[in-house]
Amino acid sequence: MAREYDIAKASGLCTACERELAVEEEFVVALFDTAEGFRREDFCKPCWEGRPEEAAKAFSIWQSRVPRPDEPKKPVVNNNVLIEFFEKLDGQDVPARINFRFVLALMLMRKKLLIYDGSGEEEGHEIWTMHFRKEQSPVKVIRPELDEEQIAEVGSQLGALFEVET
Ligand SMILES: [Zn+2]
Structure with missing residues (x-):
């Protein structure tokens, strides 16, 4: 039902x-x-x-x-849309945006588009250094202090915006 x-x-x-x-x-x-x-x-x-x-x-x-009701899978958002959104969030200091960018990074990692290289600390923030699979230049992502539950919550907000599984 x-x-x-x-x-x-x-x-x-x-x-x-x-x-x-x-x-x-x-x-x-x-x-x-x-x-x-x-x-x-x-x-x-x-x-x-x-x-x-x-x-x-x-x-x-x-x-x-709009998918047909009998379609086994819903149409998925193009990865480039997610990557572009991720890149536009770079440098934003609003906490909600930092959270979005981090959870999006996790999503892009699961899709094997973004690769984790290591972490460090800058100005009191934990920073993850990563790179896109097809590029060498480093990508820095602030790792906010979110627990599993908060990550899931941000993930469901992203899921609602993009209609993706998070
Ligand atoms: Zn219209």
Whole structure:
């Protein structure tokens, strides 16, 4: 029975025209950086194309598709979207953003895109040095003081924004 609710939830509404997105319809996801955190908005293609000002304001943009109810796997967000988001969070000092970046690093490690090289300390923070599998340049990630439960919580926020398993 829970399964039926999951399927009903999967088809969202277009933020602009409030139309329910059809099964297999392609749509645009935009994340906006707000004072309360990242806000996700889904747009149907015609609405999105008429909104260049929204496109200019968005922190991240990607395309998605409403899955068929019988699809074994939901469409997954492109890894490049996650990597771009991760890189844009570099240097941000808001704790929530530091947490996001760290949990995203764990996710990218599990996908074997980011490789852990070691850890050290800088300005009172534990810093993980890593690199992308295809690049040599070091990537530094602040390891915030989060316990397992908090990591899972941040992971579920990321999961909701990107519709990914965390
Ligand atoms: Zn629309």
